Amino acid sequence: MKTLCWLGIFAATLLWSGINPKDHFTWVLEVIPALIALAIMAASRTHFPLTPLLYTLILTHSVILMIGGHYTYAEVPLFDYLAEQFDWQRNHYDKLGHFAQGFVPAMVCRELFLRHQVIAKPRWLGSVIVLICLGISAFYELIEWWVAELSGEDAEAFLGTQGYVWDTQSDMAMAMLGAIVALASLSRLHQSQLTAIHQGDTLPTAT
Numbered sequence: 595m596k597t598l599c600w601l602g603i604f605a606a607t608l609l610w611s612g613i614n615p616k617d618h619f620t621w622v623l624e625v626i627p628a629l630i631a632l633a634i635m636a637a638s639r640t641h642f643p644l645t646p647l648l649y650t651l652i653l654t655h656s657v658i659l660m661i662g663g664h665y666t667y668a669e670v671p672l673f674d675y676l677a678e679q680f681d682w683q684r685n686h687y688d689k690l691g692h693f694a695q696g697f698v699p700a701m702v703c704r705e706l707f708l709r710h711q712v713i714a715k716p717r718w719l720g721s722v723i724v725l726i727c728l729g730i731s732a733f734y735e736l737i738e739w740w741v742a743e744l745s746g747e748d749a750e751a752f753l754g755t756q757g758y759v760w761d762t763q764s765d766m767a768m769a770m771l772g773a774i775v776a777l778a779s780l781s782r783l784h785q786s787q788l789t790a791i792h793q794g795d796t797l798p799t800a801t
Contacts, residue, residue, distance in 0.1 A: 600649060600653055603653060603657070604628075604632065604653060604656060604657075607656070607657050607660045607661075608625065608628070608660055610660075610664070611625065611660035611661065611663050611664035612625075612664075615663060615664045615665075616664065616665050616666045616669060617666055620663060620666050621663040621664065622663075623663070623741065624659050624660070624662050624663030625659060625660055625663050627659060628655075628656035628659045628660060631652055631655075631656065632656075635649075635652070643791065644705065645705060645784065645787035645788060645791060646787060647701065647780065647783060647784055647787055648701055648702060648705055648784075651697070651698045651701055651702075652698060652702075654694070654698070655694045655695075655697075655698040658690065658691055658694050659691070661687075662687060662688070662691055665687075667685070667687050667688035667691060668684075668685050668687075668688070669685060670685060670687040672687075673685045673686055673687040673690075688761075688765070689764070689765070689768050692731065692765040692766075692768040692769050692772070693768045693769065693771060693772040693775075694772060695727075695730070695731055695734065695768075695769045695772065696727045696728075696730075696731060696768065696769030696770055696771065696772030696773035696774075696776070697772035697773065697775060697776040698772075698776070699726075699727050699730055699773070700723050700724070700727050700772065700773035700774075700776040700777055701776050701777075701780060701784060703723045703726055703727070704719065704723055704777065704781070704784060705784070705788065707719060707722075707723070708788060709788065709792070720777050723773060723777060724770060724773045724774055724777070727769055727770065727772070727773035728766060728769065728770045728773070730769070731765065731766045731769035731770070732766055735762050735765060735766065
């Protein structure tokens with residue numbers, strides 16, 4: 595994806611999401627990770643450009659965050675409609691968000707690990723990445739807990755539990771599933787793009 599197109603989609607979605615969001619506190623919390631990712635990519639683009647696949651995935655995840663920030667994860671209209679159609683008891687947009695929380699970081703980890711040759715035995719790569727993504731998800735749940743403790747009722751929209759007692763555990767399960775699906779479905783394409791940007795380097799091959 596071309597840089598200007600990528601930035602245009604990011605900026606337009608960010609601008610839209612920031613116009614009269616449902617809850618300003620939730621909006622800030624949700625868009626901060628996207629802005630941090632943007633800053634990191636801008637700072638590293640010259641000396642460490644990412645694969646096109648990774649740029650696309652990061653943009654997609656950022657859009658998911660911004661939509662959740664605008665409506666809150668419990669009130670995204672499309673998923674309210676789906677809940678009515680399929681007789682769901684709750685809005686499941688937060689599960690999409692947590693699936694992406696595993697799916698996208700899994701490919702980020704894969705790219706960093708292979709390009710920096712972090713793991714000597716590639717057959718361990720998938721297992722290590724899934725465990726890292728599960729750890730990231732668990733740490734995010736801790737952040738939600740800390741925010742709730744510090745802000746009280748203001749954090750309810752950010753948490754998005756919707757009264758579901760197993761929300762924390764199911765969020766982590768979705769992130770783990772996302773990581774597994776990403777590695778299973780995108781590793782071959784990702785490997786070909788890594789080869790294209792590192793024609794002179796020897797990269798460990800892994801699936």
